[in-house]
Amino acid sequence: MTTRSGPQDDRADPGLAAIMGERRQLINLAYRLLGSLAEAEDVVQETYARWYAMSRQRQEAIESPGAWLTKVAGRICLDVLGSARARRESYVGEWIPEPLPDPKEWIAGRPGGATADPADRVTLDESVNMAFLVVLESMTPAERVAFILHDVFRYSFAEVGEIVGRTPAACRQLASSARRRIRGTQAAATPAARQAGIVRDFKRAWEAKDIEALVRLLDPGARVTADGGGVVSAVPRPVEGGERIARLFLEIAAVIPELTILERTVNGRPGLVAQRDGVTVTVAAFDVAGDRIQHIWAVRNPDKLRPWTVNREH
Structure with a gap:
């Protein structure tokens, strides 16, 4: 398997730079596989733990460390997806993927005073919009991976097969099935500027308590899905x-x-982000x-809103 990101220069330990560069x-x-940044961070931590649990001799024998890390992370994600399905079936209310802020709005401070690593920020593109992630939730773990x-990441089906544990032909079928699910739910794209204008109009109508304006902005068959958690009651x-x-x-x-x-993005x-006394509640x-x-x-769910909760100049 090839790796899709190259090592960085580090004179002290080139191997370490290559590993951390991944x-x-x-x-x-x-994150794309699990829909949860917290779970994604746990997977990456476990992946690195497995790397450093190996002897230096075994590490040096691995031709492509990046490919090894990707394979291990993918397999861990498969296991997490299998157990997550059971957990989410018993989730109180609807399960919604964890929302991500725009990188420039990312919160530097984490609970306990830790500082967020800039490398933790997820690249935002169409493969992380909420509608896309929700469709991914309807797939089997193998289809999703x-x-x-x-x-999304342009690995060959032979490489994917090493992670999923299936033949390249079987992986091709899995991806094809997933693709059909995506196409079956996609509507014609609305330009980003137009989307922003509609969301802004919704915000203004909500603040003005203008029910007629809100109704005009909503499709007659529109749907709201909300979750909860902790002290927040679920819908x-x-x-x-x-x-x-x-x-x-x-x-x-x-x-x-x-x-x-x-x-907000x-x-x-x-x-939109709703805050109460400077704390993000939705x-x-x-x-x-x-x-x-x-x-x-x-x-x-408060656990999913931690990257958003901060007092900020508006």
């Missing part, structure tokens, strides 16, 4: 219908009038088709 690649891969490795099932959704957002505004609504697309990702909002994912 960190961003591994985080990007694991085969599709992401081949179609047990999606809310469907433009008018019902508009009334739901007005109820939220009435119950929590002190909310501050901010325009969520997984590479225009979204991150909303939008799926826009044409001039209407088709789907809103409202992430409310």
